[in-house]
Amino acid sequence: MSGRRGRGLLLAPGAGAGRDQATLVALDGAASAAGWTVERMDFPYRKAGRRAPDRAPVLVEAVRAEAEALAERVGPGGRLVLGGRSMGGRMCSMAVAAGQVPAAAGLLLVSYPLHPPGKPDQVRSEHFADLGVPCLFVSGTRDAFGRPDELEAATKAIAGPVTHHWIEGRDHALRGVDDRIAALAVAWLASLPGGRPPGRLPGAQP
Numbered sequence: 001m002s003g004r005r006g007r008g009l010l011l012a013p014g015a016g017a018g019r020d021q022a023t024l025v026a027l028d029g030a031a032s033a034a035g036w037t038v039e040r041m042d043f044p045y046r047k048a049g050r051r052a053p054d055r056a057p058v059l060v061e062a063v064r065a066e067a068e069a070l071a072e073r074v075g076p077g078g079r080l081v082l083g084g085r086s087m088g089g090r091m092c093s094m095a096v097a098a099g100q101v102p103a104a105a106g107l108l109l110v111s112y113p114l115h116p117p118g119k120p121d122q123v124r125s126e127h128f129a130d131l132g133v134p135c136l137f138v139s140g141t142r143d144a145f146g147r148p149d150e151l152e153a154a155t156k157a158i159a160g161p162v163t164h165h166w167i168e169g170r171d172h173a174l175r176g177v178d179d180r181i182a183a184l185a186v187a188w189l190a191s192l193p194g195g196r197p198p199g200r201l202p203g204a205q206p
Helices: 022-033 056-074 086-097 148-157 178-191
Strands: 007-012 037-040 079-085 104-110 135-140 162-167
Touching: 007 022, 007 056, 007 086, 022 037, 022 079, 022 178, 037 056, 056 079, 056 086, 079 086, 086 104, 104 178, 135 148, 135 178, 148 162, 162 178
Parallel strands: 007 037, 007 079, 079 104, 104 135, 135 162
Antiparallel strands: none
């Protein structure tokens, strides 16, 4: 988890996984190689050996605490990007929307869970209007937690610039494409203020 001061990436896992989730490991490796200080976190319930996630306020507080610790590592004036897979990314976005991460400079959201499968009326985007940072959403076109048209409509409420990458034919799990997701993420990270030119990155197709 080495990296240069000033740029930090916090990654949170989905509900059924921990910090060693394959997608997070791939993102860590690629971003670390690009000069970012990366931290993969576990939520309190996972650390306690429980399977059921805590309620959102507990999860959001865990994100805030981990982001604060990472901000200290990257140094004064450092900028953070937060995100991760599914629930982890959602909690990061909620923490940023609530103003709990002052150094937040972007959100990297893989398989964002817009609504429970089969329940499109139970949307989880009420906080989007409070987001003003650049956001990258990477999802499969067959994700039961949110179709492309649903997620693109919901993200129109975000004030910051939004980038969508859709992986054709993939569902919520996005199995087998971790390297592609990592390449997309590093290219996007490099496009943020303070990032460096991405060059040619395999898998970084629109």
